[in-house]
Amino acid sequence: MKVIRVEDAVGQVLCHDMTQIIPGKVKDAVFRKGHVIEEEDIPVLLSIGKENIYVWEDVEGRLHENDAATRIKEASMGKNVAFSEIKEGKISFTAEIDGLYKIDKDLLKEINSVDQVIIASIHTNTPVRKGEKLAATRIIPLVIDEDKIEKVEKILQGRDLFEVVPYRNVSVGIVTTGSEIYKGRIKDAFGPVIKKKFAEYVAGEIDQVIVDDRLEMIEDAIKTFLGNGKDIVVCTGGMSVDPDDMTSTAIKNTGAEIVRYGAPSLPGAMFLMAYNGDREIMGLPGCVMYSKRTTFDLILPRVLAGDRITVDDMVSVGHGGLCLDCDVCRFPYCNFGK
Numbered sequence: 001m002k003v004i005r006v007e008d009a010v011g012q013v014l015c016h017d018m019t020q021i022i023p024g025k026v027k028d029a030v031f032r033k034g035h036v037i038e039e040e041d042i043p044v045l046l047s048i049g050k051e052n053i054y055v056w057e058d059v060e061g062r063l064h065e066n067d068a069a070t071r072i073k074e075a076s077m078g079k080n081v082a083f084s085e086i087k088e089g090k091i092s093f094t095a096e097i098d099g100l101y102k103i104d105k106d107l108l109k110e111i112n113s114v115d116q117v118i119i120a121s122i123h124t125n126t127p128v129r130k131g132e133k134l135a136a137t138r139i140i141p142l143v144i145d146e147d148k149i150e151k152v153e154k155i156l157q158g159r160d161l162f163e164v165v166p167y168r169n170v171s172v173g174i175v176t177t178g179s180e181i182y183k184g185r186i187k188d189a190f191g192p193v194i195k196k197k198f199a200e201y202v203a204g205e206i207d208q209v210i211v212d213d214r215l216e217m218i219e220d221a222i223k224t225f226l227g228n229g230k231d232i233v234v235c236t237g238g239m240s241v242d243p244d245d246m247t248s249t250a251i252k253n254t255g256a257e258i259v260r261y262g263a264p265s266l267p268g269a270m271f272l273m274a275y276n277g278d279r280e281i282m283g284l285p286g287c288v289m290y291s292k293r294t295t296f297d298l299i300l301p302r303v304l305a306g307d308r309i310t311v312d313d314m315v316s317v318g319h320g321g322l323c324l325d326c327d328v329c330r331f332p333y334c335n336f337g338k
């Protein structure tokens with residue numbers, strides 16, 4: 001690559017996009033890579049601060065930023081991810097479907113540790129919609145040693161860096177506990193909230209029964225849903241410390257495998273995660289009905305994407321597990337659960 005003065009550049013071919021920034025108005029390439037410079041371009045180039053420009057000379061073992069970014073893109077692409085055209089040396093990745101975005105954080109760090117290579121991403125396990133931004137890559141200099149890109153390709157060989165996992169079709173049973181609802185003292189407000197939360201991700205059949213605060217009644221209702229082939233059973237209320245709070249014991253009494261009762265995220269600390277074989281049983285405390293977002297919102301998209309929730313998953317939500325209850329909730333685009 002050779003440097004020449006702009007005034008001497010007529011007839012030369014630009015070897016990278018050239019960006020004009022006018023704050024609040026424009027940030028775009030005024031000239032694209034490959035453009036042949038004409039006399040009238042000279043004042044424009046000077047106005048964006050270019051007195052000298054690079055002219056491309058092919059050198060063995062060195063790659064142009066566009067070729068390097070393209071190779072990183074090819075090595076890192078996972079399922080259900082789309083990519084943009086190259087602009088100013090950058091390739092962006094977007095979701096091809098609604099689903100759960102997953103990126104291997106360790107791999108990402110390994111790639112970003114290769115000098116002059118960057119991939120920036122949103123958090124792993126973020127629920128995303130078709131077309132939403134996921135990540136972007138570029139290299140830092142205009143040309144890079146090819147061996148750095150080969151190193152990235154070697155790190156990624158046979159492994160997906162990121163993907164969007166589709167949600168599964170599920171049938172759901174809601175067991176709503178509470179003598180006040182069972183005896184008709186108040187109207188159920190939990191069922192509609194849970195149905196709305198599922199509907200954010202999947203369409204599907206959701207049944208509900210309302211039971212009294214009695215151990216056997218709750219246990220039987222869970223077992224009936226399981227017997228009827230429900231994929232997921234969600235129990236609402238009765239999850240904290242009152243003598244009438246029976247739900248966690250009733251779930252245990254069904255013989256379910258309890259992953260964890262209690263999560264380091266607020267609201268939703270009294271959340272319970274359990275399994276009957278590969279079917280989920282979740283205990284939801286009263287705050288899930290009342291608060292904008294809770295532990296349930298962190299776990300639900302993962303369950304729907306087919307993740308088997310582990311103790312490690314549950315205890316890891318503590319870092320970022322405090323919802324700030326913002327006036328305008330932007331979940332999942334916030335710190336909650338990250």
Ligand SMILES: Nc1nc2c(c(=O)[nH]1)N[C@H]1C(S)=C(S)[C@@H](COP(=O)(O)OP(=O)(O)OC[C@H]3O[C@@H](n4cnc5c(N)ncnc54)[C@H](O)[C@@H]3O)O[C@H]1N2
Nearest residue numbers: 176178187188189190237238239240241245270285286287
């Ligand atoms: N001393 C303590 N008090 C509380 C604790 C604690 O650890 N120590 N935990 C708190 C947390 S955290 C939560 S969350 C709440 C609620 O826990 P529960 O799951 O036991 O909720 P309930 O007692 O069943 O109900 C609370 C409230 O919500 C109303 N409710 C419940 N279900 C329905 C429904 N289906 N439709 C309409 N309304 C419903 C219920 O009538 C109560 O008013 O406990 C904290 N307290």
Ligand code: MOO
Nearest residue numbers: 267268269270287
């Ligand atoms: O911790 Mo409760 O289950 O947050 O409101």
